[in-house]
Amino acid sequence: MTGFEEVPQRIISDYSKLEFDYVPDTLVHRDAQMKQLTSIFSPVVDANRSQKVFLTGGVGSGKSALSKRFCLDFRDWGRGKGKNIEFVIVNCRSRNTPSGVLLKILDRFQPNFPDRGFSTTEMLEILRKQITRDNVFLVIVLDEVDVLIKKSGSDLLYSLSRFDDEKVSEHRHSLSLILISQRQIHDFLDAATISTIKRSNQIRFDRYSKDELGDIVGQRVDLAFFPGTVEDDIVGFIAGIAAEFGDARFAIELLENSGRIANEEGAEQVMPEHVRTAKAMTYSVVTESKIEPLEKHMKLTLLAVSRIIRKKTNVSTGEAEEAYALVCEEFGEEPRAHTRFWEYLNYLGDVGLLGLSASGKGRVGKTTLITLPDIPAGILEEKVLSLLK
Numbered sequence: 001m002t003g004f005e006e007v008p009q010r011i012i013s014d015y016s017k018l019e020f021d022y023v024p025d026t027l028v029h030r031d032a033q034m035k036q037l038t039s040i041f042s043p044v045v046d047a048n049r050s051q052k053v054f055l056t057g058g059v060g061s062g063k064s065a066l067s068k069r070f071c072l073d074f075r076d077w078g079r080g081k082g083k084n085i086e087f088v089i090v091n092c093r094s095r096n097t098p099s100g101v102l103l104k105i106l107d108r109f110q111p112n113f114p115d116r117g118f119s120t121t122e123m124l125e126i127l128r129k130q131i132t133r134d135n136v137f138l139v140i141v142l143d144e145v146d147v148l149i150k151k152s153g154s155d156l157l158y159s160l161s162r163f164d165d166e167k168v169s170e171h172r173h174s175l176s177l178i179l180i181s182q183r184q185i186h187d188f189l190d191a192a193t194i195s196t197i198k199r200s201n202q203i204r205f206d207r208y209s210k211d212e213l214g215d216i217v218g219q220r221v222d223l224a225f226f227p228g229t230v231e232d233d234i235v236g237f238i239a240g241i242a243a244e245f246g247d248a249r250f251a252i253e254l255l256e257n258s259g260r261i262a263n264e265e266g267a268e269q270v271m272p273e274h275v276r277t278a279k280a281m282t283y284s285v286v287t288e289s290k291i292e293p294l295e296k297h298m299k300l301t302l303l304a305v306s307r308i309i310r311k312k313t314n315v316s317t318g319e320a321e322e323a324y325a326l327v328c329e330e331f332g333e334e335p336r337a338h339t340r341f342w343e344y345l346n347y348l349g350d351v352g353l354l355g356l357s358a359s360g361k362g363r364v365g366k367t368t369l370i371t372l373p374d375i376p377a378g379i380l381e382e383k384v385l386s387l388l389k
Helices: 031-046 063-080 098-109 120-134 145-152 155-161 210-224 232-242 248-264 272-291 296-308 317-330 338-350 377-388
Strands: 052-057 085-091 137-143 175-181 202-205 355-358 368-371
Touching (some): 031 052, 031 063, 031 137, 031 175, 052 063, 063 085, 063 175, 085 098, 120 155, 137 145, 145 155, 145 175, 155 175, 210 232, 210 248, 232 272, 272 377, 296 377, 317 368, 338 355
Parallel strands (some): 085 137, 137 175
C-alpha cells in the first residue's frame, strides 16, 4: 500500500471537459468570428486557392479554441466535397524556431521525423513533396506566432506564405495559414512578408462580457459537472470575477478549482466560499501567464504602475508615465515616446492587467485613470521583477 486513498467524485463528472485544449462542438459567442473565418477559407475548397488570416485578441478570448474547432469542421466539410484537407497546429511559444515549427509540421506526415540533419530549405522541400504526393490541402495554424517572429524573424512566415507560388498544376494552391497572436503583428513583419498577406484578412476577438462568460461557464457546468452541483448564482459569481479580465480560460479554471475544492470537502454543491478559495489559488497563476509573454517595455510599464499605486486607488497616465521613465532609467532603457506608452497602457487594459477609465468629478481636465483590477500592487511588482530578472 502506498497510502494513496481515492477521493470519491461527487461534484465533477468529467475533468476532460475542463481542460484548456478541450473544444466543445459549439463555441459560445464566437459565431461572428467563425462565419468570417469560414467565408475567408471557402475558396480553398471551391477554387483551390490558399488563404492567410490573422486572429488577434487578448488571453482567453477564444482564438485558439475557435481555430481548432474551425479546422476540425473545415476538414470534414472539405472531405465531403472530395478534398483531402488536413491541419497542423503549432504552438510557437514552445517551438519558436523555424526548424522547430517545421519539425512539428513534418511529424504530421512522417512521425518521428529526425530532429537534425536537415536545413530549413530542405525541410520545406520535403513538405512540398509530401503534400503533392498525398494531394493534401494543408492548413497550418501558428499559435502565438509573434513569439516566433520576435525570436527568429519572419523568413519562415514568408516562405510558407509563398509556398504555392512555384506550382502550376490545377491543384497548385495547397497550403493555407492561420496566424494567431495577442497583438497586431504587422509592425514586426518585414515589407516582403507583409506583401504576401492581406491586411484585410484579420479577425478581432474582443474580451468576453460578464453575460458571455456566464454562458461559457454554464456550458462547461452542463458538460463536466453532476446535475444540481452548481447553481445559477454560482455560475454568475464566477462569471463576475472573470469579467474583470474577459478571460474564458480564467473562468473555466476558476470553475474547475471551485469544484475540486468542494469535492475535497465532501460538499454536495459548489458554494461561494469554494469560489473565493479557488480565486486565491487561480489568480496568481493566471496573472503570471499574462505577464510572461509581454515585451520588456510593457513589463516596465506594469512595474512603474505597481510602484506608485500602492497607497492609492488609482493614478493618472501622467503619473504613470513619469514613473515609467524612472523605471527605464533603473533598467538602462530609453523610455518610449508618449504615443507608444499609451499603446502599452491600452493593451495592458485589454488583457485585464490594468483597469483604465475616464476621470470624473474632482479632477481638473480630462485624463485616464489607471487601477489594478484585483492583484495587490506588491505582488504584481514582485512578479514583474522576477520575470525581468
